[in-house]
Amino acid sequence: MNQASPSTVLPDAAPAPRPSACPGLLRIVAARDGGICRIKLPGGELNAAQAEAIAEASARHAAGVIELTNRANLQVRGVRGGEAAALSAALVAAGLGPDGVAPDAAAGSDAMAKRAAPASNALRAAAADDVRNVMISPAAGRDPFALFDTRPLCAELLTLLQGEARFAALSPKFALLVDGGERLARLDHPHDVWLAASQVRDGVRFVFGLAGCPPAVALSQNSTQARRVDGTGALAAVSPSQVPALVRALLHTFLDLAAADATRMRHLLAAHSVDAVLQRAQTYVDFPLSRDASLASWHRATPADAARRLGAHAQRTTETCHVGGQPPLGRLDAATLHALAALARQQGNGTLHVTPWQSVLLTDIAAHAVPVVLTALNTLGLACDATQAITRLIACAGSPGCAKSLADTKADALRLAARLPENVEVHLSGCPRSCAAAHCAPYTLLAVSPGTYDLYRRDDGHPDFGQCVARQLTIEQAADLLDHLARSP
Ligand code: SF4
Structure with a gap:
């Protein structure tokens, strides 16, 4: 999905940004379910007004589906034909563009408008957007x-x-x-x-x-x-x-x-x-x-703990917490994003933090307000507890959204959630490109046909997904085998 362009030695003068298959704010990339517009968030953070602008624009110009990415960004899916420029302009107007980009640069994201827009503005803006990583x-x-x-x-x-x-x-x-x-x-x-x-x-x-x-x-x-x-x-x-x-x-x-x-x-x-x-x-x-x-032997002194993305945890400032929840498989609809923005305004500091685990963190919540926030997140369908199986599953867009996918990975992941053994983390991928995971998950189910997967287990001796431990499994067979493997010494 995200083919990168080759690097070249360039002079210090402004280079021409190269074409890329990576979605961006100003480069809407076509997928099976419509265009994809990726919104880079500085430090993963956006304010409530920006979240509302994204929710509104995604409903107006796209399918109202918003994905949280594994690089702590957002992307709008299902952008309708002819509406790319209007979507990009709305997002730039909300302050979500790269530094110093005027809304007219967004015209470059629509083929028709591109003819009328100053092409150099659009290219400069797209290049500045691309490097915000x-x-x-x-x-x-x-x-x-x-x-x-x-x-x-x-x-x-x-x-x-x-x-x-x-x-x-x-x-x-x-x-x-x-x-x-x-x-x-x-x-x-x-x-x-x-x-x-x-x-x-x-x-x-x-x-x-x-x-x-x-x-x-x-x-x-x-x-x-x-x-x-x-x-x-x-x-x-x-x-x-x-x-x-x-x-x-x-x-x-x-x-x-x-x-x-x-x-x-x-x-x-x-x-x-x-x-x-x-x-x-x-x-x-x-x-x-x-x-x-x-x-040579340096390592980080403090162990990292991904479970702290979920539920409430004390912050450095006394009597405040950050509270996190994970939408199923990293997807929100526009109404849920609106509601999260309102919750951040009412109970937090008016900002949302997208995490690289495709979840959301609300910060500066007063300790006494934590139960209210947790209830609200649960009501919105976000999982706030690491024991919930859905927090241990990731899946790429799958066949409804991607022509390369050999299976409906998201639907299959939801079926697997019902039978996923405790403490087991699984990544479902529609093809070897592994868009949903920049890391190697403990287990990967790689689609081979609709509803059928090969199972890989992470193994330092094997590259990519690890070692293949079984082929041609249905989701039910995969659940049984994962249960067996989880119980094995
Ligand atoms: S099938 Fe999945 S992993 Fe493969 S390109 Fe499509 S979204 Fe990415």
Whole structure:
């Protein structure tokens, strides 16, 4: 679904953004159920007015289906023919566009309007939209375990990404992770560049690595958050104030060295040594940047706990909580999004946080209001308890939404939810592209025909989905086998 464009070495003059199959705010991509418009949320956050604008625009110009993505963004599905420009313009008017983009740039998202719109505006805006890929914890600044409030750093990096014309050459999938040490953190998505706060004697430093995830300790045997996913491991550490310059240096280095078909940092590292990459990056900064051998065994001190996305958890400020709920398989309708916006206004700080687990977090809820908020979320159909099976299932759009899908994965996931064994997490994918999961899930059901799947189990010795443990299973057979595997030593 998200084919990325090749990276090329470009001069510092404004480059022409390349075509891409990735949906964006200004690039509505066709799917079987209509157009897809992806809305990048800075730090995963949107205010209640923006949520209402999305709900209204999705009902007016599309099918009223809103998806939460695994990169903590939103996307509107089912955009109707001829209404792409109007949808994009409504979203830009709500302040959801890239920095400095005027609503007229949105005209570029509609083929007819594109002829009348200044094409360069639309292309610049689409490029700025594409590069807005910085992930932080949805509880950044509030999580009591955090070593550093990453929100200002995230804002600074987003400005950097959009501010240099050359960075428009980065793939729309090229992404950064800034980890503040929160307990609520997603650490199993590989990122092109990751940075993680680390406590040292005189304060906090940011350890960084490439093409992977911050190494972390396990919370429990079943934790999916405790895995180091390939990449370089920790390379070096810089002070928080040096992070923007470091990231700028690494992005320029990538663009300097990447071959025409290299779109991600892992491609660069397949052709160049880590030391060569760091040496090149050193030419862009005036502080020392070389591999620090003492960090070879560095890992994050605090285990991450994905279950904290659900239910109520104390924030750093006393007597306040964040409260989270997960819509079934990451989908909301417009009415539910309207209701969530109202709830955030009434009981919280008027903002919603989308999490990379395709759930929603309401922040700054007074402790006494928690029961009211939990009841409201449950009434809206959001699961707030990790024991609910639906919180352990993810599925791609499936055959109703995607021509590549061999099965109706979402409908099958709902059937599986009724029989899913405790503590078992399953990803259903309509084809090997794995749009619903940037990570390798403990179990993956890969569709082979309508209602029939091959079952894979995560295994460090096997790439992609892991080891295939059974073929051609119905959902009922898959449930039985998962139950058996869950009981096996
Ligand atoms: S079938 Fe699913 S995983 Fe494959 S391209 Fe379509 S949405 Fe993505």
